Amino acid sequence: xxxxxxxxxxxxxxxxxxxxxxxxxxxxxxxxxxxxxxxxxxxxxxxxxxxxxxxxxxxxxxxxxxxxxxxxxxxxxxxxxxxxxxxxxxxxxxxxxxxxxxxxxxxxxxxxxxxxxxxxxxxxxxxxxxxxxxxxxxxxxxxxxxxxxxxxxxxxxxxxxxxxxxxxxxxxxxxxxxxxxxxxxxxxxxxxxxxxxxxxxxxxxxxxxxxxxxxxxxxxxxxxxxxxxxxxxxxxxxxxxxxxxxxxxxxxxxxxxxxxxxxxxxxxxxxxxxxxxxxxxxxxxxxxxxxxxxxxxxxxxxxxxxxxxxxxxxxxxxxxxxxxxxxxxxxxxxxxxxxxxxxxxxxxxxxxxxxxxxxxxxxxxxxxxxxxxxxxxxxxxxxxxxxxxxxxxxxxxxxxxxxxxxxxxxxxxxxxxxxxxxxxxxxxxxxxxxxxxxxxxxxxxxxxxxxxxxxxxxxxxxxxx
Numbered sequence: 001x002x003x004x005x006x007x008x009x010x011x012x013x014x015x016x017x018x019x020x021x022x023x024x025x026x027x028x029x030x031x032x033x034x035x036x037x038x039x040x041x042x043x044x045x046x047x048x049x050x051x052x053x054x055x056x057x058x059x060x061x062x063x064x065x066x067x068x069x070x071x072x073x074x075x076x077x078x079x080x081x082x083x084x085x086x087x088x089x090x091x092x093x094x095x096x097x098x099x100x101x102x103x104x105x106x107x108x109x110x111x112x113x114x115x116x117x118x119x120x121x122x123x124x125x126x127x128x129x130x131x132x133x134x135x136x137x138x139x140x141x142x143x144x145x146x147x148x149x150x151x152x153x154x155x156x157x158x159x160x161x162x163x164x165x166x167x168x169x170x171x172x173x174x175x176x177x178x179x180x181x182x183x184x185x186x187x188x189x190x191x192x193x194x195x196x197x198x199x200x201x202x203x204x205x206x207x208x209x210x211x212x213x214x215x216x217x218x219x220x221x222x223x224x225x226x227x228x229x230x231x232x233x234x235x236x237x238x239x240x241x242x243x244x245x246x247x248x249x250x251x252x253x254x255x256x257x258x259x260x261x262x263x264x265x266x267x268x269x270x271x272x273x274x275x276x277x278x279x280x281x282x283x284x285x286x287x288x289x290x291x292x293x294x295x296x297x298x299x300x301x302x303x304x305x306x307x308x309x310x311x312x313x314x315x316x317x318x319x320x321x322x323x324x325x326x327x328x329x330x331x332x333x334x335x336x337x338x339x340x341x342x343x344x345x346x347x348x349x350x351x352x353x354x355x356x357x358x359x360x361x362x363x364x365x366x367x368x369x370x371x372x373x374x375x376x377x378x379x380x381x382x383x384x385x386x387x388x389x390x391x392x393x394x395x396x397x398x399x400x401x402x403x404x405x406x407x408x409x410x411x412x413x414x415x416x417x418x419x420x421x422x423x424x425x426x427x428x429x430x431x432x433x434x435x436x437x438x439x440x441x442x443x444x445x446x447x448x449x450x451x452x453x454x455x456x457x458x459x460x461x462x463x464x465x
Contacts, residue, residue, distance in 0.1 A: 028079045029331060030324035037067040038321035042357060045314070045417065046439035061313040068320020075323060083269070084323050090274055091359075092319040096312055097279035097286075098254070099139060099420060104286040105246040106143035107303045108293030110239040113152050119220035123213050125149055126165065130173025130209060136251055138174040138181060142421035144247075145169055147301050150432055156223055159437060162429045163446045164216045170421040171413035172208050175201045175406060179251070183355075183364030183408040189260070190368075191385030192401070200402045201409075204458050208410065211454045240297040246289040253281045307427030311420070318417060322358050329354055329363070333370035342374045344396065344463040348403035352411035352455065356418045364408040371400050403463045410455055414447045415439065 044063060048056030072085040115121065125145065133141035146165065153161055174180025176198050178188035184197050258266045258273040266273040332338045347367055354363045369379040375394045377384040391398035412419035416426055416439055426436050437445055 028081065030075070030079060030327055032328065034071060034074060034324040035328065037071050038318075038325050041067050041317050041321050042417070042439075050438040050440070061316075064314055064317025064320075068317045071321050071323055084327065086269060086274075088319050088323050092316065093276065093279055095315065095319070095420065097282040098250070099311060099424065100308060101250045101253075101282035101286040101289070102137075102140050102143050102247070103308050103424070104289040104293075105243050105250060106140070106147075107301055108240040108243040108289055108297055109144065109247075110237075110297045110300050111144070111148040112237045112239075113148060117152050117156070119217050119223075121152070122149075122161075122220060123217065125152065126168045126213065126216070127209065129165070129169035133169060133173035134175075134177040134180040136247065137179060137254075138170050138419065139421045139424070140247065140251070141173065142170045142425050146425050146428055150429070157432075157434060158219075158223060159434065160216075160219045160446070162425060162434060162436060163442070163450075164212065164219075166419075166422050166425055167212055167413045167451055168209060168216075170425055171419055172205065172212070172410050175205045175409040179254075181409045181412075182361040184405060186361055186365055187368065187385075187389075187401075187405065189257075190365075190379060191382045192389045193386070196389050197405060200398065201406060204406055204462055207461070208454055208458060211457070212450075215450060239300070240294050243289055243293065246285050249285055250282060253278050253285070256281065302432060304431055307424055307431055310427045311423050314417075314423065315420075319359075326358055326362050326366070329358070330366045330369075333366050334373060338370055339374035342371050342400070343465065344399050344403045345459070345465060347371060347400055348407045348459055348463045350407075351404045352407035352414075355408045355411045356414040360408040360412055360419070364404055367404045367408075368401065371397075371404065399463065406458065406462075410458070413451055414443065416442060 041064065044056065044060075048060065072088065075081045075084050113121070113125070125148070129141050129145040129149075132144065135141075136144070142165075146169075149161070149165060150157060175184070178185040178192075178194055178197060180197075184192075187196075188194055255261075256264060256275075256278040258264045258275045264275045264277050266275040268274075351363060351367045365379070372379050372384060372388055372394070375397065377388055377394060377397075379385060387393040388397045389401060413422065416422050430436055436442070
């Protein structure tokens with residue numbers, strides 16, 4: 001869901017503990033009704049800005065925090081499960097540390113394209129953003145390219161510009177490398193070879209991008225450029241380039257995970273190593289990036305903390321209320337009934353649906369674990385994961401893993417909350433004066449008529465049996 005760079009240690013803990021508890025019953029299962037706060041929050045995000053905007057914009061922080069608090073307190077007191085609230089809180093800190101660091105670092109970089117905007121120029125920019133998403137993650141690419149994209153289209157910007165940016169740069173673009181999206185990186189940590197995503201995701205990635213960019217062209221061709229006195233030299237200028245150093249340091253810090261770097265100081269919590277060294281480094285970099293940034297660059301970018309503040313508050317509610325939803329999915333995926341339903345088709349659509357509204361990293365791991373378990377494999381065994389990715393032992397394992405990997409990345413664009421950068425890009429666009437469609441209108445006006453048919457085509461070509 002939050003396709004930043006990896007949120008590593010506790011994401012893995014979420015899955016392994018959830019599957020274990022689901023199978024041996026050592027912890028009390030959450031009641032189904034406990035998923036209602038999450039559903040209620042989704043409905044309010046969808047309808048609040050449209051039907052009761054004054055109440056929503058004034059009180060959404062209270063709503064998000066109260067719903068999250070209710071779920072976490074219920075886990076802690078009634079279910080006597082202290083692990084899940086701690087996991088959720090830790091994941092939230094990891095998420096916000098990375099989002100904050102990338103937002104601050106890229107906010108001090110101003111990229112400007114000095115040429116007349118055309119559909120072809122926009123297509124090149126979107127495709128470049130998609131490529132960069134595999135090097136600096138979808139969040140990094142989104143934060144780096146959204147401002148020059150807005151600047152290039154100044155005076156002619158439409159809602160569809162932002163929607164296609166979310167589709168292409170903030171989501172589908174990051175499917176080629178484990179760095180691009182958290183679920184792919186977690187697969188790499190579990191034993192999927194680094195080049196596996198490039199080998200198996202390239203053709204679906206290219207087809208999806210070509211289709212999206214072709215549709216984007218039909219939107220663009222009737223949108224005339226606004227005359228400007230600015231020189232159209234064709235030169236790309238970059239101000240604040242020193243902030244690229246901060247960006248590189250942030251990407252490097254992502255790999256400081258206790259599951260990889262065992263030398264990191266950690267706190268052992270119920271067998272799960274927790275270390276906030278990475279997050280402290282990221283927040284330090286965020287602070288340094290902000291205070292050393294060129295103020296003129298920040299001003300030219302229209303830099304504001306408002307989008308970051310909105311994401312921070314909304315996702316408190318999402319992280320807190322999605323705990324029972326994720327656990328219930330994990331339990332069902334590990335059940336005998338769940339295993340019997342496993343096919344490339346159900347894995348593709350199941351992973352995709354839940355990645356649209358839940359965190360795509362634990363969703364990915366839940367479905368991979370269930371898929372492997374159905375064939376006698378164990379996601380916690382490196383050799384099993386390597387064999388599963390290679391397709392040497394387990395029948396149809398490559399196509400199953402491919403279905404999960406693509407769906408967890410591609411379907412994140414279906415909703416604003418399907419991926420962290422989606423909401424951030426929306427907030428930046430609104431800060432720039434663009435009226436973005438509400439949650440439901442985004443889905444029914446853009447996701448379903450434009451993106452869903454492309455996702456269906458990918459299913460038909462690669463996973464339909």
